[in-house]
């Protein structure tokens with residue numbers, strides 16, 4: 001069976017930088033508190049009127065340029081996000097129209113911080129089956145509209161930023177290169193630990209004035225529970241991915257973890273005995289961009305020339321759901 005590989009990578013971060021000091025003007029927090037607990041120094045926020053599919057469009061253009069392709073070469077779109085333009089239809093449809101690609105198939109993936117890896121797994125399968133040859137996989141978020149910038153929401157508001165990353169997945173000419181395996185997991189018993197419950201379709205009508213009064217339009221998180229589970233599941237799924245490919249931890253040249261919290265990734269790296277510099281981190285500059293974080297990181301690493309043909313990488317993510325996943329790639 002043909003192997004699938006990443007043929008191009010792109011990213012887009014909105015211009016507007018929001019520092020911890022800027023957040024400190026909106027609610028009680030400090031640069032020291034945020035940096036100590038999360039590593040974040042600043043994040044980017046999209047301007048009013050900008051949709052998730054707009055950020056995705058810029059990242060997709062960058063990925064196409066990197067792959068040396070035109071928009072018309074794309075034959076399928078997979079769009080991972082937790083902040084879609086609208087409740088429906090999916091952001092993939094909006095992006096498809098913006099790219100002038102009417103007619104090709106699009107699907108949205110709603111798996112939060114793990115969404116990009118779920119999307120990559122679907123693209124990998126479609127390519128290996130020969131269904132499509134140039135799949136655009138995007139992770140994009142506009143979090144800044146759905147954060148509660150008051151003391152009540154500050155635990156969540158300091159963590160997230162806006163941004164988009166995109167890759168093109170297609171058949172690999174060299175069978176030794178490409179996506180070796182992807183390992184997907186979820187445990188819905190923890191669904192309420194980190195969620196935004198505004199779409200409560202059991203209520204008739206599903207949004208009422210009370211929904212707003214009770215602050216149910218904002219995400220809620222039990223941070224300590226997320227932290228505990230993340231530092232367990234990230235090493236676990238990395239071990240699973242290594243075993244599936246008969247690899248040892250020392251064989252991996254670079255880890256591209258989801259950027260939820262610098263401390264989570266430091267804990268995970270220490271548990272695995274991996275030097276911290278092998279665990280890529282850019283959360284200091286962007287915060288948590290959820291589905292966007294891994295393709296943004298990949299795009300930066302490539303630009304820095306830190307990835308060479310034949311290198312082994314592991315992408316790993318953990319997030320709301322809970323969901324977690326890892327993907328092993330020979331570049």
Ligand SMILES: CC(C)(COP(=O)(O)OP(=O)(O)OC[C@H]1O[C@@H](n2cnc3c(N)ncnc32)[C@H](O)[C@@H]1OP(=O)(O)O)[C@@H](O)C(=O)NCCC(=O)NCCS
Nearest residue numbers: 028029033037113154155158223224226227260261318319
């Ligand atoms: C969010 C997180 C940084 C909070 O750190 P923590 O050490 O667990 O902090 P706590 O929630 O126990 O709060 C400690 C105190 O800081 C306060 N606090 C919360 N957010 C604050 C903020 N932004 N600035 C200042 N103080 C804050 C709390 O109110 C609490 O005050 P109290 O002791 O007077 O009650 C941490 O739990 C975390 O990173 N969890 C993982 C979150 C994550 O990665 N989510 C995304 C997953 S994809």
